[in-house]
Amino acid sequence: RKEVEQDPGPFNVPEGATVAFNCTYSNSASQSFFWYRQDCRKEPKLLMSVYSSGNEDGRFTAQLNRASQYISLLIRDSKLSDSATYLCVVDTGRRALTFGSGTRLQVQP
């Protein structure tokens, strides 16, 4: 079983739609959680950290459920520019971050 699992998608949604991605992690000792965004042929960039209480940044909301070991990302009012691959990232405290394989989002006009 992979340490971090994501649905690869693609998720094809129209502009203005709300879309949610989930991610599960296997290591219950994981300490920190993040969502990164990666555009085609570009490097990953931090989108937002995920806090236990849940956090929101504009149209983006991240949630953490430690009991069920999953993380979610909600995007409201999708824009064409949101099209990218979204990487779920977990810090188990052992070494480098562990990246999921990503969920691809395609927002269509």
Next chain:
Amino acid sequence: GAGVSQSPSNKVTEKGKDVELRCDPISGHTALYWYRQSLGQGLEFLIYFQGNSAPDKSGLPSDRFSAERTGGSVSTLTIQRTQQEDSAVYLCASSFRYRVGGLRSTDTQYFGPGTRLTVL
């Protein structure tokens, strides 16, 4: 300010040749990481340097791969006797990661643009 830089941006080599990839991390960052990403795949951890500690090499796929970090700053990833399956984008990241007592800081990593390696 300057971000993480990598060179070359593209490298085409013949099977069996050695290659060196360079990473300049963000100034002051204590941790440096190498990953690789094959087409359409996720990031694969290779190696991690933290300050003056011995590097974590647990992700290196074979003994053909090695990395150094000189003076706690610039890092070089070397691949000897390259194989076609080594073709990938090699990404470097750095972070300001520290430990105070038993607590370790959250690790926000900043990535360089990557080196696209093609082995013919």
